[in-house]
Amino acid sequence: MTVTDPTTPTAAAIRTWSEPEHLAPRGTLILVVGRGETPEVYQRFGSRIAADAYRVIAVDDDPSAPATAAALLADHTLPGPRVLVGVDAGALTAVELVRSGAAADAVVLAGLPVVPGPLGQAWGGSWETEIAARTACPNHRGVLARSARRGLGGSADTLVLPIAPVTPGVLGVPTLAVHGAADPISPAADALPVLAGLGAEVTVVTDGLHDVLNDVQHRSVAATVILFLERLRSGSTVVRPA
Known part of the structure; x- marks a missing residue:
């Protein structure tokens, strides 16, 4: 069900969760992971979405990730619709990719x-405190401890990314945002106006922390994503804030 296949020396590594053999694929999700994460972090999310016949391809946290994601989105051999998913800093990448014409x-x-400002300062910049800020799920904390990168020499330097404000303006494609109500890394009070400005349909996850796809509420969040994908496929109106 899963394969890892960096196709060229300049491509970021990817991992794929395929639809069940007896079902026709209903679309493809290209997932750009967050800071310090590897595709393996998304085993639970990828396998759950794939069970509903949507192929999921996670792209490693790598300088070539934007180019790899753009190439996958342009690959017409992949089942459509092709949906770009961005998590944490990968969400910033997703916004920029869409605005650049991906x-x-x-x-x-x-x-x-x-x-x-630099992500990581607010909670002390250590990997242990960041894990606590990312998720309350004990299983996912274990996954992050095993499958994410702590940074060179055990520091959290590679997990600190200076960011600029997100430029306002509707993205121009159907957009779903899922955000934790208790996210200490990107507080909901700051994020919700920005997401509305991007034209996103916003789902706020009660008590959710930063890694909202993999946090305690991961089942209901996955269901929210599937419902969005099904409405996209059917051509139903995707509700967006005015």
């Missing part, structure tokens, strides 16, 4: 960082 049919943003 061929995404829709976008899902999870934990979009919106407060200018």
Whole structure:
């Protein structure tokens, strides 16, 4: 069900969760992971979405991730609709890719960082405190401890990314945002106006922390994503804030 296949020396590594063999694919999600994450972090999310016949391809946290994601979105051999999913700093990448003309049919943003400055300062910059800020799920904390990168020499330097404010303006494609109500890394009070300005349909997850796709409420969040994908496929109106 899963394969890892960096196709060229300059491509970021990817991991794919395929639809069940007896079902026709209903679309493809290209997922750009967050800071310090690897595609393996998304085993639970990828396998759950794939069970509903949507193929999921996670792109590693790598300088070539934007180019790899753009190439996958433009690959017409992949089942459509092709939906770009961005998590944490990967959500910033997703916004920029769409604005640069990447061929995404829709976008899902999870934990979009919106407060200018270096991510990581607010909780002390250590990996242990960041894990606590990312998720309350004991299983996912274990996954992050095993499958995410702490940074060179055990520091959190590679997990600190200076960010600029997200430029306002509707993205122009159907957009779903899922955001934790208790996210300490990208507080909901700061994020919600930005997400509305992007034209996103916003789902706020009660008690959710930053890694909202993999936090305690991961089942209901996955269901929210599937409902969005099904409405996209059917051509139903995707509700957006005015």
